[in-house]
Amino acid sequence: xxxxxxxxxxxxxxxxxSVKIECRSLDFQATTxxxxxQFPKQxxxxxxxxxxxxxxxxxxGVEKDKFLINHASLTLSTLTVTSAHPEDSSxxxxxxRDVATSGRTDTQYFGPGTRLTVL
Amino acid sequence: xxxxxxxxxxVTLSEExxxxxxxxxxxxxxxxxxxxxxxPGEGLQLLLKATKADDKGSNKGFExxxxxxxTSFHLEKGSVQVSDSAVYFCALSDLGSSYKLIFGSGxxxxxxx
Numbered sequence: 001x002x003x004x005x006x007x008x009x010x011x012x013x014x015x016x017x018s019v020k021i022e023c024r025s026l027d028f029q030a031t032t033x034x035x036x037x038q039f040p041k042q043x044x045x046x047x048x049x050x051x052x053x054x055x056x057x058x059x060x061g062v063e064k065d066k067f068l069i070n071h072a073s074l075t076l077s078t079l080t081v082t083s084a085h086p087e088d089s090s091x092x093x094x095x096x097r098d099v100a101t102s103g104r105t106d107t108q109y110f111g112p113g114t115r116l117t118v119l
Numbered sequence: 120x121x122x123x124x125x126x127x128x129x130v131t132l133s134e135e136x137x138x139x140x141x142x143x144x145x146x147x148x149x150x151x152x153x154x155x156x157x158x159p160g161e162g163l164q165l166l167l168k169a170t171k172a173d174d175k176g177s178n179k180g181f182e183x184x185x186x187x188x189x190t191s192f193h194l195e196k197g198s199v200q201v202s203d204s205a206v207y208f209c210a211l212s213d214l215g216s217s218y219k220l221i222f223g224s225g226x227x228x229x230x231x232x
Contacts, residue, residue, distance in 0.1 A: 006162070034219070043208065043222045044163070093162050095220075108212075108220055110155070112162040 003027055004096050006111035013084055014119055021079045021114045023094030029074035030096035034108060035067070038091040050077045084118045091115050121146045125209050125223035132199055132230050140194040140226045142183075142209035150213035152176075152185055152192040153220070157206045166194075166207070199230045 003026040013019050023033055031052045036044040048058045048069050056069035066088075068080040077096075081088055092115075095108040126141040144150065151170045155163040167176030172187035181196045192209060209223040 041227075043224045044220075046219055049219065095163075097218075107151075107153075107165060107168065109165070110163040 002098060002109045004094065004109045004111040006092075006094055006114050008114060009112060010115040010117075012117045012119065015085050016083055018080055018082045019084055019116060021081075021092055021094075021116075023077045023079070023096070023111050025075045025096045025098075025109070028096075028098045028109075030077075030098065031074060033071060033077040033094055033096045035069060035077075035079050036093045036095070038093060038113070040091075044093060047079075081116065084116070086118045089116055089118045121150065121211060121213065121221045123209050123211055123221055123223035125207075125226050127224070128206075128227040130226060130228045132228070134201055134230055134232055135198045136230075138194070138196040138199045138203075138228070140207055140209075140228070142192045142194065142223060144190050144192065144209075144211050146190075146211055146213055148213040150211040152183070153210040153212070154181070154183055154192070154194050155208045155210060155222075157208065157225075159205070163208065199228070201230045201232055204228055204230045 005024045007022045033050040035047045038044050047062045048056045050056045050069045050071040052071045058064045071077040091113050093113040095110045122145045124143050153168045154166040156166045157163050167178040169176040169185035175184045183192050183194045206225045206227045208225045210220045212218050212220050
């Protein structure tokens with residue numbers, strides 16, 4: 001149980017294009033999902049907290065118009081990198097909290113990540 | 120604010136050696152503590168967790184004890200295997216950080232046959 005999937009697992013795009021990354025909780029409902037960015041050999045940096053049915057909360061320094069987040073259902077959140085540039089190349093990881101247990105636990109379940117390369 | 124400090128890697132061990140990865144934390148409240156593992160090219164997997172002082176989390180031969188007096192959550196394993204080679208992240212979560220995970224910098228473990 002508690003499986004989170006991401007799609008695509010990797011993507012290569014041209015500079016100036018937009019890329020959408022999906023994060024799905026497969027066997028549980030998630031009112032809250034998180035988006036992280038990870039640079040090579042570094043820790044995870046929280047970008048934003050995505051809440052179902054409301055606007056995402058972005059961390060300081062993260063451009064909300066650059067990284068659009070939509071959490072339209074209890075099992076799906078999407079991150080769209082708009083007008084991507086080479087400096088946006090990174091490993092993007094999502095995580096989700098299980099709504100059924102969120103009152104008793106703060107465990108997050110992570111997706112496998114999406115590697116974005118912008119040429 | 121809350122923070123997590125991990126020993127820097129890489130840590131290189133021979134198979135069957137004893138492993139310790141140090142982790143200390145700073146938190147305003149009473150955090151939950153976690154160890155996550157990241158295998159090459161993959162996302163993070165929860166390895167173990169502890170939610171209150173003196174709790175011991177354990178999984179796959181790994182253990183960590185929540186020590187409030189020393190604000191530590193060191194990861195240990197008695198006999199490592201080549202398959203344990205990965206990056207290990209210590210993390211905390213508490214009400215003060217709105218239950219966001221605060222990660223340490225990660226420690227890369229390389230186990231040689």
